[in-house]
Amino acid sequence: MASGGWVMEKRSTIKNDLFTDKEDSDSSLASGSLSIIVLGASGDLAKKKTFPALFNLYRQGFLPPSEVHIFGYARSKMTDDELKDRIRGYLSPSKNATPEVSKDVSNFLDLVKYVSGSYDSDEGFQLLDKEIYKYEYEMNRQEGMSRRLFYLALPPSVYPSVCRMIKLNCMNKSDNGGWTRIVVEKPFGKDLESAEQLSSQIGELFNESQIYRIDHYLGKELVQNMLVMRFANRFFLPLWNRDNIDNVQIVFREDFGTEGRGGYFDQYGIIRDIIQNHLLQVLQAVNPIKDEEVVLGQYEGYKDDPMVPQTSNTPTFATVILRIHNERWEGVPFILKAGKALNSRKAEIRVQFKDVPGDIFKCKKQGRNEFVMRLQPSEAIYMKLTVKQPGLEMSTVQSELDLSYKQRYQGVVIPEAYERLILDTIRGDQQHFVRRDELKAAWEIFTPLLHRIDRGSLKSLPYKAGTRGPAEADALLEKAGYTQTHGYIWVPPSL
Numbered sequence: 001m002a003s004g005g006w007v008m009e010k011r012s013t014i015k016n017d018l019f020t021d022k023e024d025s026d027s028s029l030a031s032g033s034l035s036i037i038v039l040g041a042s043g044d045l046a047k048k049k050t051f052p053a054l055f056n057l058y059r060q061g062f063l064p065p066s067e068v069h070i071f072g073y074a075r076s077k078m079t080d081d082e083l084k085d086r087i088r089g090y091l092s093p094s095k096n097a098t099p100e101v102s103k104d105v106s107n108f109l110d111l112v113k114y115v116s117g118s119y120d121s122d123e124g125f126q127l128l129d130k131e132i133y134k135y136e137y138e139m140n141r142q143e144g145m146s147r148r149l150f151y152l153a154l155p156p157s158v159y160p161s162v163c164r165m166i167k168l169n170c171m172n173k174s175d176n177g178g179w180t181r182i183v184v185e186k187p188f189g190k191d192l193e194s195a196e197q198l199s200s201q202i203g204e205l206f207n208e209s210q211i212y213r214i215d216h217y218l219g220k221e222l223v224q225n226m227l228v229m230r231f232a233n234r235f236f237l238p239l240w241n242r243d244n245i246d247n248v249q250i251v252f253r254e255d256f257g258t259e260g261r262g263g264y265f266d267q268y269g270i271i272r273d274i275i276q277n278h279l280l281q282v283l284q285a286v287n288p289i290k291d292e293e294v295v296l297g298q299y300e301g302y303k304d305d306p307m308v309p310q311t312s313n314t315p316t317f318a319t320v321i322l323r324i325h326n327e328r329w330e331g332v333p334f335i336l337k338a339g340k341a342l343n344s345r346k347a348e349i350r351v352q353f354k355d356v357p358g359d360i361f362k363c364k365k366q367g368r369n370e371f372v373m374r375l376q377p378s379e380a381i382y383m384k385l386t387v388k389q390p391g392l393e394m395s396t397v398q399s400e401l402d403l404s405y406k407q408r409y410q411g412v413v414i415p416e417a418y419e420r421l422i423l424d425t426i427r428g429d430q431q432h433f434v435r436r437d438e439l440k441a442a443w444e445i446f447t448p449l450l451h452r453i454d455r456g457s458l459k460s461l462p463y464k465a466g467t468r469g470p471a472e473a474d475a476l477l478e479k480a481g482y483t484q485t486h487g488y489i490w491v492p493p494s495l
């Protein structure tokens with residue numbers, strides 16, 4: 001969202017014109033072996049998200065066993081079977097485990113091999129290369145290219161050494177073309193300086209067309225629908241500006257805490273974990289954030305995690321107001337709100353319109369028009385509006401125009417974000433990944449605030465787990481102009 005509205009630049013879908021190179025030039029003709037290497041295969045993300053996403057792609061025929069092999073790599077000493085046992089239970093929820101699914105699980109696991117090694121020495125990566133090559137050789141007896149996709153499900157601290165090891169030891173060697181691509185997870189850096197340093201280190205080894213910076217929120221169905229909604233509908237054309245919109249809220253709420261990830265989380269906090277990346281995509285012309293437009297919180301019990309120091313001021317909740325200095329959005333607060341251990345779980349974008357001038361039906365008190373995109377759970381797009389209460393009286397009531405996906409698209413399975421993004425990586429489509437300049441822009445917005453928090457000049461207020469977060473955050477919203485609708489709540493329709 002920028003000067004004239006949305007300016008999410010579309011990245012190339014097949015190949016990047018700026019960085020066309022031999023390795024990346026033949027995505028559209030993909031055939032031959034595809035090796036997917038999950039580095040950090042022993043970890044939380046790998047078992048909960050990466051392997052299940054690969055399994056779903058496999059089940060849908062996107063990873064044909066005649067072409068694909070999957071390697072797990074980590075330092076932990078494990079056999080192939082031990083890795084398989086670790087991930088098996090995450091591949092499909094037990095309630096879906098029909099004999100057909102169980103057979104698919106077993107066939108999928110047949111494609112998985114584990115290699116153990118360190119992240120900074122040649123030996124492990126040479127061994128990995130040997131294993132990959134063995135399969136490539138088997139599969140490419142007929143002419144075909146070799147594709148190697150390295151997924152770094154690892155802490156960012158090891159990205160530079162892992163990328164160096166891949167570059168030195170594990171690049172695609174096929175004479176028939178193919179590619180080597182690297183997927184890196186967030187958080188990409190801790191502030192502007194460290195992110196730029198990381199970008200330069202990786203940028204010296206791989207060009208931009210080989211690097212896929214994943215932000216899985218960009219793979220969510222409703223996020224992908226945003227551009228279509230905004231630009232393919234006449235409704236929004238005259239309304240999408242400061243004359244009509246009072247405030248915009250982008251909200252992420254979780255009803256659980258850090259759950260064993262306290263060691264990681266305490267180093268980063270909610271702004272780096274969620275707001276800087278998932279909630280912020282390409283907001284340009286943002287004014288510096290003012291302390292009085294920030295509320296930080298930390299839930300009581302957060303420090304019970306033995307990995308979290310008793311002195312921690314790390315926020316597990318934050319409300320931050322961004323102000324955009326341009327013709328379209330001057331004066332409209334963009335309220336970013338994210339919290340852990342709250343009273344509900346949801347992610348949504350809520351655009352609240354100004355009051356109707358005149359208020360001839362005296363219904364202003366009932367609530368304002370809102371346009372809401374509910375990302376999860378219960379994906380929906382709905383518009384809150386005032387209508388005549390059905391009946392003999394001429395009275396008004398709040399209602400909604402509701403596009404609830406479960407109801408409207410019955411039987412349609414919405415792909416998991418990771419599933420879609422991994423498939424994009426295989427296809428060489430970078431449009432839903434974070435470009436280096438976007439990343440820089442995002443860090444530029446938040447780094448001064450983060451440094452003030454790190455120095456302790458802003459304190460996290462305590463809040464009880466299972467609540468809305470600190471009361472001060474609601475007060476800030478009210479001050480910014482958000483008017484809560486009382487007595488009406490949108491309920492996802494049941495079938």
Ligand SMILES: NC(=O)C1=CN([C@@H]2O[C@H](COP(=O)(O)OP(=O)(O)OC[C@H]3O[C@@H](n4cnc5c(N)ncnc54)[C@H](OP(=O)(O)O)[C@@H]3O)[C@@H](O)[C@H]2O)C=CC1
Nearest residue numbers: 040042043044045046074075076153154155156185186187
């Ligand atoms: N978990 C999640 O829900 C999400 C995670 N992410 C991101 O994905 C990446 C991986 O996350 P996650 O799986 O939770 O992380 P883990 O802490 O589980 O780490 C993954 C693996 O990396 C190795 N590892 C851990 N710490 C270190 C270290 N200090 N030095 C070297 N190796 C280490 C371990 O493998 P071994 O010791 O066997 O080598 C571990 O199994 C991170 O960048 C994270 O921010 C992003 C979104 C969600």
Ligand SMILES: O=C1O[C@H](COP(=O)(O)O)[C@@H](O)[C@H](O)[C@H]1O
Nearest residue numbers: 186216254273274278347376417
């Ligand atoms: O990246 C992260 O995202 C998850 C939330 O992802 P979702 O798809 O389940 O909404 C969050 O729990 C985690 O802290 C963060 O690192």
